[in-house]
Amino acid sequence: MxxxxxxxxxxxxxxxxxxxxxxxxxxxxxxxxxxxxxxxxxxxxxxxxxxxxxxxxxxxxxxxxxxxxxxxxxxxxxxxxxxxxxxxxxxxxxxxxxxxxxxxxxxxxxxxxxxxxxxxxxxxxxxxxxxxxxxxxxxxxxxxxxxxxxxxxxxxxxxxxxxxxxxxxxxxxxEGHCRLDEAYLQIRTMGIGESALENLLMPIFDKHEGLGVAYCAHQGMVDVRLSRGKGDYSRCAIQHIAKECRETLGADFVCYGDDSIAKVIFDHLRADEKTLAVAESCTGGLLSNAFTDIPGASKVFSGGIVCYNNDAKMELLGVPECIIAQHGAVSAETAVAMATGAAERLSTDYALSVTGFAGPSGGTAENPVGTIYIGYHAPCGTWCVRMVYPGERSTVKVRAVMRALDVMRRKLNKYKVEDALQALATGG
Amino acid sequence: MxxxxxxxxxxxxxxxxxxxxxxxxxxxxxxxxxxxxxxxxxxxxxxxxxxxxxxxxxxxxxxxxxxxxxxxxxxxxxxxxxxxxxxxxxxxxxxxxxxxxxxxxxxxxxxxxxxxxxxxxxxxxxxxxxxxxxxxxxxxxxxxxxxxxxxxxxxxxxxxxxxxxxxxxxxxxxEGHCRLDEAYLQIRTMGIGESALENLLMPIFDKHEGLGVAYCAHQGMVDVRLSRGKGDYSRCAIQHIAKECRETLGADFVCYGDDSIAKVIFDHLRADEKTLAVAESCTGGLLSNAFTDIPGASKVFSGGIVCYNNDAKMELLGVPECIIAQHGAVSAETAVAMATGAAERLSTDYALSVTGFAGPSGGTAENPVGTIYIGYHAPCGTWCVRMVYPGERSTVKVRAVMRALDVMRRKLNKYKVEDALQALATGG
The missing domain is CATH 3.40.980.10 (MoaB/Mog-like domain)
Structure with a gap:
């Protein structure tokens, strides 16, 4: 063998x-x-x-x-x-x-x-x-x-x-060809490009000669796989190195292993016993699907609303007609109103929304095809993020979903609910 | 060359x-x-x-x-x-x-x-x-x-x-290696397995020696591609053979070419100037996504509701609490109530719903994991179809979506709105 x-x-x-x-x-x-x-x-x-x-x-x-x-x-x-x-x-x-x-x-x-x-x-x-x-x-x-x-x-x-x-x-x-245990430890990152990531982590890996390191970019994320390599590092030594990487990565660290970002959010909310709703237009159900792919999703995820026209946004999410009329269906104001509306209608603690122009037609001078607004509603406040993605319809949909999930992941880590409640209670 | x-x-x-x-x-x-x-x-x-x-x-x-x-x-x-x-x-x-x-x-x-x-x-x-x-x-x-x-x-x-x-x-x-025009004619089918399809169409193909025939099964559908083959059949002759296949296939014929079933439904409703809503639980957004993948979807598709718990079904779709209490969230009665509720809330002519147990847990003795109920609401009536799919969560989701789309496609072809209205008008 x-x-x-x-x-x-x-x-x-x-x-x-x-x-x-x-x-x-x-x-x-x-x-x-x-x-x-x-x-x-x-x-x-x-x-x-x-x-x-x-x-x-x-x-x-x-x-x-x-x-x-x-x-x-x-x-x-x-x-x-x-x-x-x-x-x-x-x-x-x-x-x-x-x-x-x-x-x-x-x-x-x-x-x-x-x-x-x-x-x-x-x-x-x-x-x-x-x-x-x-x-x-x-x-x-x-x-x-x-x-x-x-x-x-x-x-x-x-x-x-x-x-x-x-x-x-x-x-x-x-037959002795492979091991049942995992051959590498994977660090999942999002928000940093492959070559920037390589530069960021190089000083750590330079200290560990022979360590196996492989980078794998996919759908906006970059995974780093650490393996025993020629240095024959122990599992424990690799874990130690991975921890150093995590600290260096800061908010760009997603998880160890290969959980989806939706799963990372799910675990966070599940631990806090909080619930989530989703409202989306151009992503058309994909954002909901990212959560419902998780077995047991219903413990956190109450539901999603796909509103593909203005009537649906008003009727199902209670987005005020005047907001759509003044700012348009693809705007920061509508994105936030959709998130807040979803949280209210579905009685959840958190909500995430996406509205935009996935193309191929649509778009305005101010918000061309590929413009996406992400709305986020949390017990401690609401936020909106805007971005423009080039590319064809299905690519824009997938990127918008990935980014929306990452926006929520970062906000969740940054603004802890307890801290916010504490601040409210003390008038801080 | x-x-x-x-x-x-x-x-x-x-x-x-x-x-x-x-x-x-x-x-x-x-x-x-x-x-x-x-x-x-x-x-x-x-x-x-x-x-x-x-x-x-x-x-x-x-x-x-x-x-x-x-x-x-x-x-x-x-x-x-x-x-x-x-x-x-x-x-x-x-x-x-x-x-x-x-x-x-x-x-x-x-x-x-x-x-x-x-x-x-x-x-x-x-x-x-x-x-x-x-x-x-x-x-x-x-x-x-x-x-x-x-x-x-x-x-x-x-x-x-x-x-x-x-x-x-x-x-x-x-260089003379290929032609700029299309090289084959594709017949898309659903509802018949690859070998049964081969047996069904064999008598037709046996009459046409040298005709190029290829079968391609994917996601519950089987495509048949007819090409000039060794017999060097003309485009017109191939169209004639394809028409004979279509007649033999009956309701299992989906389309010529490679449109998705959602696109076939979209074209049908678009031609009739009708609208559609979707309500889903276990498919979690994938059914909506099948429609929103179509550029210009909003001309037919008003929106979708992903209700992942009973409160959401009652609040967003108006499913009566007594129906869920008596029959359960995974039942024919709830599926139909979801479809009708979606059509009402989104003011559409048609609605399609899916409720079921995608697994890995859940399910009852009567409705084990993998049980799916599809509800269909049309101007001429409501229907429900039940099925049980083995397999893991993501497979069950995809199959349930494909089947729901196919149920709607078949009903649309079978019960023409005009016929139904005619029948109502004449008391037939």
């Missing part, structure tokens, strides 16, 4: 090459492997033609220690992965009664009839282990030949993702 | 392999090529190490007619694509004063200073053409050697995307 195994990922399916769907498998599998200390070296996507599968699988298999494939295990005529891989490996395909039973049981449960097509999925290369699929019909396949490992996973994400975490990673660990 | 050229896409950069970011380049470039009749055969992602670039570029270049690369053209020390590719091609790198001038002009405009790093970007393989980059410093590179074409594009999407459309596709067309 090599100490630094070469890992390649093969994604099969024309739909990736035709641009029908993003290759979310690459991002997910790359991240999960990295988390356990395995570095994906290459990813190849190609279509289902048997000669291509044979050729590209053979190449990867010969040069790698671990090969993971996704897709092409389905019941249709263009699902050829099983056959082509078995051929390259020189293994016969064996019919598995166990798989047939699982498929029949699943179909019975769903009230569907098994077709001859479906029984294609009952074949396995000789010597392979079945990776049961609780979420679909196609089982995964695990095969170890000499020191090499092959994991063949089904294409649908809801089937592939749990199979990777629950069955493949543990097998790779027990 | 080959009639069916082999095209490969190489994406450089460790961040793709570490799972920090989705490989959006693949989806975009694959879609754009397919639209113009070029079929991407393979995509390879690998990191910036010069030996890997040389090896994998060489392999692709030898076996392909067209190679497109993205990334690795930047100014930093890990941007090695230019050098490695020139080496494989046996071409010297030539300094371009034209690029230097463009970089200096850009930096001056932005008030930044040119560093020696930036001037790395002035080198081009001998014989290459510059693809000017209006959105960044790294120019693209176009090189034709014998009958092979190489396009090297910068990594940032906002630079790569216009360069592909405005400079690369037209060059590929003028």
């Amino acid at each position: 090599p100490s630094n195994p070469r890992v390649e990922l093969l994604n099969l399916g024309d739909e990736l090459l035709l641009g029908i769907r993003e290759n979310s498998h690459l991002a997910h599998i790359g991240r999960e492997l990295a988390r356990h200390g395995l570095h994906l070296q290459r990813n190849v996507c190609f279509n289902d033609a048997p000669e291509d599968i044979r050729r590209f699988f053979k190449e990867s298999w010969e040069q790698s220690d671990i090969v993971i494939t996704t897709g092409g295990l389905g019941p249709t005529s263009d699902d050829n992965t099983r056959e082509a891989v078995a051929e390259v490996l020189g293994r016969k395909l064996i019919y598995s009664d166990e798989i047939e039973q699982a498929i029949r049981a699943r179909f019975e449960r769903l009230g569907r009839t098994v077709t001859p097509n479906n029984l294609k999925q009952c074949y396995l290369p000789e010597g392979a282990e079945i990776l049961p699929n609780p979420n679909g019909t196609a089982p995964g396949i695990w095969l170890k030949i000499n020191d090499k490992c092959l994991a063949m996973l089904p294409g649908p994400s809801n089937e592939m993702i749990p199979m990777l975490s629950d069955q493949v990673i543990p097998r790779l660990c027990s | 080959p009639s069916n050229p082999r095209v490969e896409l190489l994406n450089l950069g460790d961040e793709l392999l570490l799972g920090i970011r989705e490989n959006s380049h693949l989806a975009h470039i694959g879609r754009e090529l397919a639209r113009h009749g070029l079929h991407l055969q393979r995509n390879v992602c690998f990191n910036d190490a010069p030996e890997d670039i040389r090896r994998f570029f060489k392999e692709s270049w030898e076996q392909s007619d067209i190679v497109i690369t993205t990334g690795g053209l930047g100014p930093t020390s890990d941007d090695n694509t230019r050098e490695a590719v020139a080496e494989v091609l046996g071409r010297k790198l030539i300094y371009s004063d034209e690029i230097e001038q463009a970089i200096r002009a850009r930096f001056e405009r932005l008030g930044r200073t040119v560093t020696p790093n930036n001037l790395k970007q002035c080198y081009l393989p001998e014989g290459a053409e510059i693809l000017p980059n209006p959105n960044g410093t790294a120019p693209g590179i176009w090189l034709k050697i014998n009958d092979k074409c190489l396009a090297m594009l910068p990594g940032p999407s906002n630079e790569m995307i216009p360069m592909l459309s405005d400079q690369v596709i037209p060059r590929l067309c003028s």
Whole structure:
């Protein structure tokens, strides 16, 4: 078993090459492997033609220690992965009664009839282990030949993702290829660019030779991943260094790990037993969604209002007509009135609002397309932040949501409710 | 120039392999090529190490007619694509004063200073053409050697995307590799699985030998793409076949092309000058977002209400307390009351609602985790549909949204408002 195994990922399916769907498998599998200390070296996507599968699988298999494939295990005529891989490996395909039973049981449960097509999925290369699929019909396949490992996973994400975490990673660990514990400690930041962050933290890292440091920018955030590196730093030493980074970062520090900013806000409010509402126009439901993606969101999040016209802002949020008439629907005044209105209507302690022009049309000379106002209502006051984002509609929506969340995160940290109440009580 | 050229896409950069970011380049470039009749055969992602670039570029270049690369053209020390590719091609790198001038002009405009790093970007393989980059410093590179074409594009999407459309596709067309017009006709379906669809349409396709047919399943929908194939069918003949498919599909036919279901509903309501509101609990804003992703959404979509607790359902939507008390927040009665309440509060003609248990906790014996009720309010009546989706929270949310949209699409097609009004008027 090599100490630094070469890992390649093969994604099969024309739909990736035709641009029908993003290759979310690459991002997910790359991240999960990295988390356990395995570095994906290459990813190849190609279509289902048997000669291509044979050729590209053979190449990867010969040069790698671990090969993971996704897709092409389905019941249709263009699902050829099983056959082509078995051929390259020189293994016969064996019919598995166990798989047939699982498929029949699943179909019975769903009230569907098994077709001859479906029984294609009952074949396995000789010597392979079945990776049961609780979420679909196609089982995964695990095969170890000499020191090499092959994991063949089904294409649908809801089937592939749990199979990777629950069955493949543990097998790779027990083969000694990776560790079950986290391979790095991640510091999540927002509000500072990648190169500025590198400059800011360099004096800290310069003191620790051989420390593994990687920067990863995404959606306005930059993550710093600290790993044992060549210096072979202990977990405790890395935590100590991370703490120093946190102090240096100040308000740009979001969290350790990979919580979303919405989750950081949720945890803060949950600890204080406070509640939150959201009002949005141009972000159209995405801001609410950021909170409702958190399991148990309802303990903090009471609801959101997507008001896509002025009547809705007045009727649902009680934004005064005169404010919209004088300042416009995209203005600081309307943003604050929306936040306060949401807090009142939903009886919450906090509220966050977004109004703006996401484009492609709309906008005024003063507030061009891409202008966003964020309103924030807290027990200790209300605030508004304005920004202008270039880019197309969906990009503007995502950026506005990220920024709104970050505005709230910073205000929450800066103005503690207790301090504000204390100040009120003492007339300070 | 080959009639069916082999095209490969190489994406450089460790961040793709570490799972920090989705490989959006693949989806975009694959879609754009397919639209113009070029079929991407393979995509390879690998990191910036010069030996890997040389090896994998060489392999692709030898076996392909067209190679497109993205990334690795930047100014930093890990941007090695230019050098490695020139080496494989046996071409010297030539300094371009034209690029230097463009970089200096850009930096001056932005008030930044040119560093020696930036001037790395002035080198081009001998014989290459510059693809000017209006959105960044790294120019693209176009090189034709014998009958092979190489396009090297910068990594940032906002630079790569216009360069592909405005400079690369037209060059590929003028080389005779593709057409500027659309290469296939797509039929979008929902409500029928991929293999059932294949069985349903097979009798039609069997009559047309050599017709190009591809199936693409994604998010509950299955697309069928018809192209001229080996039979070299005319556009008109393909339209005729597509029409036959549409008739066979019945209510499972969504649209020709790639509109979302929300867009199909939007177009329907827009044509009738009707309006829509949305009320949702467990989908948490995603249903609203499906409509607000459409530019000009406000012409139909008035707003949405995300009510994450019972008080919000009563306060914002007027759901009677007795309904929630007797039937529960996750029930047919509450779903319908939410839809009707949303239509009333937002004064719209139509409303769509979703309530359910997205998990991981919640649920009852009668309505386990994954149970979703969809409520639909129309001028001609109200309906409710119940379903149970297995899977994790985010999957359940997405499925519930897709299904809610499809329920509305089907009802809209089935019960025409005019028919209903006619029936009312005549007491039928």
